Amino acid sequence: MPSGMPVRIAIVGGGALGLLSALNFGSQGVEVVLVERGGVGGEASWAGGGIVSPLYPWRYGPAVTALAQWSQSYYPQLGELLRLDTGIDPQVHSTGLYWLDLEDERDALLWPQGNDCRLQKVAMAEVYSAVPSLGDGFASAIHMPDVANVRNPRLMKALRAALQAMPNVQLHEQCEVKGFIRQDGRVCGVMTSAGEVRAEQVVLAAGAWSGELLASLGLSLPVEPVKGQMILYKCAEDFLPSMVLARGRYAIPRKDGHILIGSTLEHAGFDKTPTEVALASLKASAVELLPALAEAEVVGHWAGLRPGSPEGIPFIGEVPGYPGLWLNCGHYRNGLVLAPASCRLLADLMLGREPIVDPAPYSPAGRLG
Incomplete structure (x- = not known):
């Protein structure tokens, strides 16, 4: 192990960000303990749709775009590595995505000029030919042919299996973090429902709950749950x-014929209860997009909590004034999209490597209260 490399890292949170962080550190021989209050991969990382792109990439700034584009190019490789290592296929499924009747279509069509992607306007006749199940009445479309989706519950299972096979990684599930341990001016572990976990470095990757935990240090993290x-x-x-998106709602096909329809945006605190109002609204959107779904049965209905953050820019880096405490949280609607790049950047920073992107926009410095 190289001199100066951390020998023990505690990660708080077992979603995509925590699991991929653990994989990055574990693959470098670092001793890792991951603590999750429930079962790993059971919150927003499981509940999301898994589109490997921001829903409207042209509406985000360069900080989100830089992480998204790195992750998009890496996802096929990640999926294949996990499939070979664990036998669980995360199904990185490249279908492309059609946006229909966009209000800001002009902005969308200008966006590729400064970004490495293919996005173009297409005739509606071409869309209806490619997607015969699409509903009538749509007038305009743009298409990004390279967008994939990942079957995120399987991604979580594959990551869990990969980590369980690493002798230097421990997973502690059903283990709630109550606070941080500080000694000699450093954060050196966490207090959990099962006792203390000591570590040389602590990574907070607890999604929508990250702000609640940082508040125990008197810090205000602008991350809130968005249902x-x-x-x-x-x-x-x-x-x-193909994936299709219109009027804020999307349809995502899985390889086996499952179709996801999402999603709502609700500020309801930490309440994850599915509601009849949302069910009716989602069904209406489903039938508007794909009329044949009027005769299909809803086989699942659930809710998750996104970690809402200003402009969707995540917090990645060490907390000023609290050496030893690092953040990897606040990804809002793009946790799965940005996870591979975010976790790679975090590992670069913590292991003293050249970072894959400029880390400055994600630094907690000046962004915490």
């Missing part, structure tokens, strides 16, 4: 060949 509800249908495998 999102989704529904799931089961159709024929060839029913929907």
Whole structure:
């Protein structure tokens, strides 16, 4: 192990950010302890749709775009590595995405000029030919052919299996963090429902709950829960060949014919209860996009809590004034999209490597209260 490399890192949170961080550190021989208050991968990382792109990439600034583009190019490799290592296929499924009747279509069409992507306006006749199940009445479309989606529950299972196979990584599930341990001016561990976990470095990757934990140090992290509800249908495998998005709602096809419809944006605190109002709204959106779903059965309906943050820019870096405490949280609607790049950047910073992108926009310095 190189001189100066941390020998023990505690990670708080077992979602995509925590699991991928653990994988990055574990693969470098670092001793890692991951603590999760429930089961790993059971919160927003499980509940999301898994589109490997921000829903409207042109509406975000360069900080989000830089992480998104790195992750997009890495996801196929990550999926294949996990499939080979664990036998669990995360199904990184490149279908492309059609946006329909966008209000800011002009901005969308200008966006590729400064970014490395293919996005273009297409005739509606071409869209209806490519997606025969699409509903009538849409007037305009743009298309990004390279967008993939990942089957995020399987991604979580694959990451868990990969970590369980690493002798230098420990997973502590059903273990709630109550606070941080400080000694000689440093954060050197966490207090949990099962006792103390001592570490040379602590990574906070607790999603929507990160702000609650930082508040125990008197710090104000502008991350709040934003509820999102989704529904799931089961159709024929060839029913929907591409992702489609219109009027804020999207349809995502899985390889086996499952169709995800999402999602709501609700400020309801930490309440994750699915509601009948949201179910009716999502069903209406589903039928508007894909009329044949009127005859299909909803086989799943759930809610998750996104970690809302200003402009969707995550917090990645060491907390000023609290050496030993690092953040990897606040990814809002793009946790799964940004996770590979965010976790790689965090590892670069903590292990003293050249960072994959400029870390300055994500630094907690000046962004905490």
